[in-house]
Amino acid sequence: MSQKKALIVNLAASHVSVSSFREEAGRLFMDQFFAEDLAPGLGDDDWLTAAVSTLAGLVNAHKISGQVTIIAPSFLLLQKSLKVPQVERERQAQIVAFEAQNAIPYPLNEVIWDSQVMSSDGVEAEVLLFALRTEVATRIANLVSATGLRPYAIQAAPLLDSRAALLHGGLANEEVLIINVGARSTSLSFVGPAGANIQSANIGGNLLTQGVSDNTGQPFATAEAVKVGYYSGVVHLSESDPQVALLQVNSQGFIRRLSQDINRRLINVRRGAAGRQPTRILLTGRGSLVPGLAEQLTESLRLPVEQFDPSSALTPGPELNPDYLRQHVHQISEVIGEAASLLLPQSSGVNLIPRDIAAQIAFDAR
Numbered sequence: 558m559s560q561k562k563a564l565i566v567n568l569a570a571s572h573v574s575v576s577s578f579r580e581e582a583g584r585l586f587m588d589q590f591f592a593e594d595l596a597p598g599l600g601d602d603d604w605l606t607a608a609v610s611t612l613a614g615l616v617n618a619h620k621i622s623g624q625v626t627i628i629a630p631s632f633l634l635l636q637k638s639l640k641v642p643q644v645e646r647e648r649q650a651q652i653v654a655f656e657a658q659n660a661i662p663y664p665l666n667e668v669i670w671d672s673q674v675m676s677s678d679g680v681e682a683e684v685l686l687f688a689l690r691t692e693v694a695t696r697i698a699n700l701v702s703a704t705g706l707r708p709y710a711i712q713a714a715p716l717l718d719s720r721a722a723l724l725h726g727g728l729a730n731e732e733v734l735i736i737n738v739g740a741r742s743t744s745l746s747f748v749g750p751a752g753a754n755i756q757s758a759n760i761g762g763n764l765l766t767q768g769v770s771d772n773t774g775q776p777f778a779t780a781e782a783v784k785v786g787y788y789s790g791v792v793h794l795s796e797s798d799p800q801v802a803l804l805q806v807n808s809q810g811f812i813r814r815l816s817q818d819i820n821r822r823l824i825n826v827r828r829g830a831a832g833r834q835p836t837r838i839l840l841t842g843r844g845s846l847v848p849g850l851a852e853q854l855t856e857s858l859r860l861p862v863e864q865f866d867p868s869s870a871l872t873p874g875p876e877l878n879p880d881y882l883r884q885h886v887h888q889i890s891e892v893i894g895e896a897a898s899l900l901l902p903q904s905s906g907v908n909l910i911p912r913d914i915a916a917q918i919a920f921d922a923r
Contacts, residue, residue: 588874671907676752717894738844762844839865
């Protein structure tokens with residue numbers, strides 16, 4: 558019986574993961590999943606160095622090899638939504654290429670860009686455009702290649718929650734809003750029968766950490782450790798500890814700012830031509846674990862909020878540790894969304910790898 562396989566590297570803002578999947582008889586199997594956290598608060602250059610070093614450690618420890626798709630995080634990407642006429646594919650591609658020149662604030666020869674049609678009403682199509690600076694894409698591909706892996710695609714993380722939801726099923730006649738709260742950004746995916754509308758907000762868990770750091774004078778890494786430790790129950794602080802009041806005040810400010818931003822976007826989407834009307838919210842990402850966030854979203858958006866568990870669409874392989882996967886359930890929606898292409902071939906996504914590198918890797922693999 559033939560199988561399709563995928564090896565996926567997720568270079569997320571706060572962690573790195575490697576996972577392997579296979580499709581067999583119409584089912585998606587997850588055979589491996591390994592993840593490791595990164596030091597908090599790193600700048601872009603230090604983040605990439607740390608991410609690839611962590612990846613190299615995972616590759617060596619678990620003897621991983623093969624062709625990989627790399628998931629690039631939202632904070633590295635330029636993301637633009639375009640409205641273009643619904644015409645034949647070749648003509649539409651020409652229109653998108655023309656619009657890209659105006660939408661991307663760099664010369665096109667300095668970026669790798671690609672696009673994905675997200676929805677269409679038969680007259681007009683909504684296209685999501687992603688761009689990555691060529692120098693950044695090249696560095697990512699070369700550094701990952703140095704670990705012994707062979708990168709053949711760089712995928713845009715914001716596209717993937719919606720694909721995980723489609724794989725999860727149950728959305729044939731329903732509009733939902735998936736909110737993925739990461740360390741540096743939050744992705745909002747309005748998903749329904751007519752397609753998807755994807756937006757990214759520059760608000761993430763690091764905003765809460767920075768507030769704690771600013772108010773206590775602690776280094777960012779220390780504030781992150783206190784935040785994570787306290788909210789996870791690992792660190793126990795008495796109610797009289799002044800850090801508790803600071804954590805609560807800053808978490809309330811974070812929740813209020815995030816919910817206001819989401820509410821503004823929700824209003825605009827409802828007023829749009831598609832008239833999207835989500836019936837519920839699916840919440841994921843480790844930033845979503847801040848106590849009170851789900852309750853505030855329910856109250857301010859007047860929609861029921863549920864935790865998004867895309868792992869229910871998977872069949873675990875014999876070597877996969879279910880407990881380990883459950884511990885990382887808020888970090889797997891994007892990798893499952895990318896693996897969904899094994900079952901949902903129409904969800905091709907984008908590819909932001911430099912073409913010369915992709916060609917060389919394909920040639921070397923012969």
